[in-house]
Amino acid sequence: MHDLATHVAGFHRTKVERLGNWISELTRQNDTELDLSLSSAKRLRTLVLLQGGKWDEGLWEYICREFRRLRVLVLSHLGMKEVSPLIEKLKHLKYLDLSNNDMEALSNSVTSLVNLQVLKLNGCRKLKELPRDISKLINLRHLDIGCTLDGDLCMDLEYMPRGIGKLTSLQTLSCFVVAKKSSSKSEMIGGLDELSRLNELRGRLEIIVSRYRRNSWIFEFGGAILEFGARLVDKKYLPSMTVRLDSDLFGDSDIDLYDKMLPNSSLQELRVEVYVGMRFPSWVSHLSNLVIIVLENCRSLKHIPPLDGIPSLQELTIVHLDGLDYIDSEGVGGKGVPMFFPSLKRLVMRKCLRLKRWSRDEMNDDRSIMLSFPRLSSLHIERCPNLTSMPLFPTLDEGLFLERTSSMPLQQTMKMTSPVSSPLSKLKSLHMTSIDDLESLPEVGLQNLSSLQQLVIFGCEILKSLPLPDQGMPSLQKIEVGNCRELKSLSESESQGRIPYLPSLQLLVISDCSEELSGRARGWGKESEEEWPNIKHILDILIDWNYIQMEGRYVKGEGWRYCVEWDD
Template sequence: MAEGVLFNIAEEIIKTLGSLTAQEVALWWGLKDQLRKLNDTVTRIKAVIQDAEEQAQKQNHQIEVIWLMKLREAVYDAEDLLDDFSTQVVRKQLMPGKRVSREVRLFFSRSNQFVYGLRMGHRVKALRERLDNIETDSKIFHFEVRDEERASSTTAREQTTSSEPEKIVGRESDKEAVKNFLMNSNKDENVSVISVVGMGGLGKTTLAQHVFNDERVKANFGVRLWSIKVERGGNRISELTRHVSFDTELDLSLPSAQRLRTLVLLQGGKWDEGAWESICRDFRRLRVLVLSDFGMEEVSSLIEKLKHLKYLDLSNNEMEALPNSITTLVNLQVLKLNGCKKLKELPRDIGKLINLRHLDVGSYLDDDLCENLEYMPRGIGKLTSLQTLSCFVAAKNRSSKSVMIGGLDELSRLNELRGRLEIRVKGYDSGSCVSEFEGAKLKDKQYLHSLTIKWDIDSDSDIYLYDEMLPSLQPNSILQELVVAGYGGMRFPGWVSHLSNLARIRLERCRRLEHIPPLHGILALEELSIADMDSLEYIDSEGVGGRGVSMFFPSLKELHIFDCPRLKRWWEKSRDEMNDDSDESTKEMLCFPRLSSLSIVDCPNLTSMPLFPTLSILILSRASSMPLQETMKMTPPVSSSSSSLFIRPLSKLKNLYIYFIDDMEYLPEVGLQNLSSLQQLSIRGCSRLKSLPLPDQGMPSLQKLNISSCKELEYLSQSEYQGIPYLTSLQELEISYCRGELRMIEYGGMRFPSWSPSWLSHLSNLARIDLYGCRRLEHIPPLHGIPSLDELSIADMDSLEYIDSEGDGGRGVSMFFPSLKKLRIFDCPSLKGWWKNCRDEMNDDSEESTKEEELIILCFPCLSSLSIVYCPNLTSMPLFPTLDESLHLWETSSMPLQETMKMKSPVFSSSSSSSSSSFIRPLSKLKNLDIGAIRDMESLPEVGLQNLSSLQQLFIYECPSLKSLPLHDKGMHSLQILCIKSCSQLKSLSEESQGMTLSEYESQGMIPFLPSLQVLRIDDCNEELSGRTRGWGRESEEWPKIKHILNIVIDGYYIQEEGRYVKQISRGGLGYYSPYGY
């Protein structure tokens, strides 16, 4: 038995025996003496439980373990017995005075009560005698009495121990993440589950043990339980098992575990309706039942048989309603229905669940709402013990279901609610809604920390009534988070300004609201979000007046303003008007003192707002640049005391995103010099931007620079002749779809200037370069010497003829793209070669001593992935023998591939042996090869194909000149997928037929034996190839070489499917893979 659990159950039994319920039971059924004796026995046993468990664990004496097992069963039976008592008491209390059914009257008649009391008396007596015997047996062990000491930890059950290993290696971040999740969970919630999943042997149990035994976790949780997850199949579950979870297919064949108290079925697939009968028939002692994510469409009325149930999770299922019989589960404390998107109504008698503490129907904030829930049932207000009610749906009473619909005033007595509450207004009666809303008495809910009020109705209806509804919902001043969405009024209630503990405010889709009350004086406010306000013109209609700087949003860290098309300014009064009303010292109030994150999106008319010099993140999209310009130009205040504390504006900014700002022609040079912490700068779609004077020394931290679709941008430096400044930390550079006259490109944007090689040499950390859409560019500067360059992408360059106009004569091998792993070249129709000078010319220019060495420079030493798409004239480029991931060639020349395949070991005059020994066969590590629309490819060299020993996938499409594909049975032993389509001249997939007689050619067959091949598909090829392969069958000579292939499809005709010989038309289940690997 897990240490601590027995002790706490015993303590609960004693508490129950001393309760008013037990006293009622004693009076009704004449059990006063029996229950008193039971209480005394359990009290004496409880005093020695902890020592007994410790002794059993330390000494591992079988006799003590057996004693504990007997005690556990007796204690569990005692708990069941008392649950039966309390259930009957509650059911009697819930009987309506004049509407007692015949069955209920019979049950509580004197004669039946006598019989029931007699039977229960026998149960109590038998249980007490069992416990007396257990107590007597305990005396031989001489257990220590620890009457006041509570157990607070547990040991493991059968499956594993919970003893913590001395050291855990490599999982500290996981351990801390789980611990932080546990520590930060809402302490008011009674149940929390964290899943740690993975294959066996990865250390899931070890990780859980470390967290379970952590001192912080022990201190935070009074009771902890180490439970087990059982493997599929009921025969491995002992009769002593009480807690089980499944994460495989649903299997309820657990005949020996009918005394289960916890059953958790985790995403077991499609729900079997017969499972309800098994659960409700076989596991009637369940306390916890989790049946989430099964797609369940109906909950059986048999659930009423689980009368001990305390925790029921039916979340993320598809039922539309719950049976009213669920309301007989009077012991139920937790009911989870979140994510049940089709659920329309709750049980009409839900008010009978008087022990319910937590009712979760999802929420707007968590995006797991029961969105089709139409109303809350009348009587839900009787659940005065309710602590969690995630959402209350307010609906119209005037309907066919009006007698069943509970109004918002049902909340009036639910003053134990805590955590979050969401009110969704789906309808209301104009005559009574204000009194109903006032009747909710939200001001009395002193434990709520989050309130969401959301209207799901037409905001144009009853405009003036809105202005009365929201003021009626004033919450307690303890509130920390307020969300208002869909409000259709024109005025916002003033009470929001007086919620002094508010840390977060979200206002969304209040489409008629023109301004909101002043929020700057809420001292605790950290996050403010305003979105989808169609009519909002000013955020603050009053201005800041003569209040002190310390009172202006002193704690605000995050501000987000989205989709406010009419928003003009922060204040209705202009800044000059406000300053006329205030003294000189208050002019500093126009700054947010602690703001770290600001987003302004789709607010094109917002030209004036408080400044934001302390930001870390700034996002401006489809807005005005004026607030940014003004912040960048900030100067120290006149007063000497304030100027000493002045920090350079935006000196802490790390991420700056500027998108589609139409009024921005430049950014101030002095402002850019202050961006010493900036790590990422992204500018996109700023059609009027002409100048971006990046400073030489002012941006030492910049790692990513992305500029896209800035058609007028002329230069990126302080001087139009300087080019891009030295950005020593730059790792990623992307310049795409900018005009040809960008001043980093001289002479009308046709080539890079002479300064670019020296500038590039300083970019020692640059890992990625993307160049897109520079359509007039004819070549780019040498990039091969950037030591950290990992990825290079060049695309949509209509005029690009050569990538490098200088060549690299005389330079060492180590300087040619030493780190490049991914290279992509797309849509460069004019591209002819990598170098403007041909290879021979470059070698002629090199010193004689390096001529042989230069042959190796033409290879990428580390390239892993290469894609060349729509570059039909590209016939010459560095070779790529080291590719180990993928090669994609589409509508280009085959010459670079042919030359790479034909590579031989290099020869050096001084150290040829060492070089030869380190030489690897070209493309021997390549895994994926896609070739499409290559019109100049007649064949691939046999010796090159023999080297593809690691190739797993080969796709060849639309190569009309391809005649020969000499696949080799020894060289391609890893090939798994082979697809060939629309190669009209291809006749065979075997070795070259030159020099063979007709009989030799026919005997070698159409395809070699490829031992790993799983998919073979051939479509629209030469009739000779198609005809012979379509005739493949068990009787053909080729069958021994192909019978192992799981899927064979020839011209849409299946020869074999999933390893079965079928010979039938393809049903489209085996499709083509895209040749585009980018």
């Protein structure tokens, strides 16, 4: 992109706005040939048609005839259904953006553009085929067909054309579709081995394997994956790789294929989706430069290799690992806490239904060292109902989100002692939803939440007390409590009959809780303007907590019993 920008900058640039609509309108009204009457038209280097216009197929003739010296052509979001063979006349073109259009195929005439360096096709969701002679684009450096992560994948793309591996200057190949060679187009289909020579790849690479039957997958793809795996080590500039497989392709007995896929140690991001083996390849724990690991829909996986020793790992996400029993740390806690996830900042665990503990070592009650994350900033645990034990997380400073899981890890973290700083003293946001074992939180723990700005609790049916400290929480701006029918108090001193002094409070919402707590809310409302000078809204909704926000204010809705609002 830098080379292209440098090249284009040397030419005179003319901005053409809404040319597509203009040409269409002139053609429709006058039925005459367009004459731009611009002395610079023939020298135009960059043409960008703005989004939102209606594409007229006659435009191809005008563009390809009038603007032969174009270097940059952007025709995105125009509803285009085909690319005219006339495009081959734009011999000087270096940058072609056809993204977010409706073509099902791309004219093979595109391969005549031997100077083309960038081809953008992302968001062309109906596109099924790339040009069969794509190997002629010898100067192509960036081929963008979108990816799942960005939500702009060419989802109907059936295969990669044979010969794409000859484009050894490619630095961007956002996705590679591995197709079944036994189809009627087998002579045109390029296999995974096409990737072996593309050692200049940078950025993200997503590999999608689909439309296979299991037996043909092993026969046709097994050898190729071994070849590709052997060459992954040569891809020194590839920081991110995603592997996405159909769920019926892989069994645990085929794990040796994955074991052979040893990526280069410079890999920074690894995403594996829809993997059905019971164990994961051991090489993942040897990728010392990994920053992000995402494991999703690996439903038979029972445990994963040690990840805690990867020094650069900052984000770990595990989603829908239904068979996961534990996350293996292999006794690192006994060797020294500093080696336990030294850089991890963000941890997400969702829908791991069997997960009970972090490590199998936790089965030993005699452990003398309790593990804790030394730098964890954000923690999200959702629908892990059996997870009652995991390393402590005292350094959280962004957010803690718990839904349909146990409160035990939080309780343990709140009670921990540290000579350096109080646990969770920098936490800004705490959300707890449907925590079935949450009856109360330790007072000493809540006293430490001096930086907390948002406290949201919903559906904790046995929660009886939320003892906010009498000395107040100076940073707390928002309290929302809903569907906690046993909750009777929000203060340490229940006889106080009111909530503590909260100088920064701006919003209080209490919905579907006990009559006792709701009555106190009405009492608080009468004197709150003096005690909470920043308050904007106090809401007490006994039945529904349905409220509508309009222009920054909360407007009365059905089911309301009480509302006090101050603002300017």
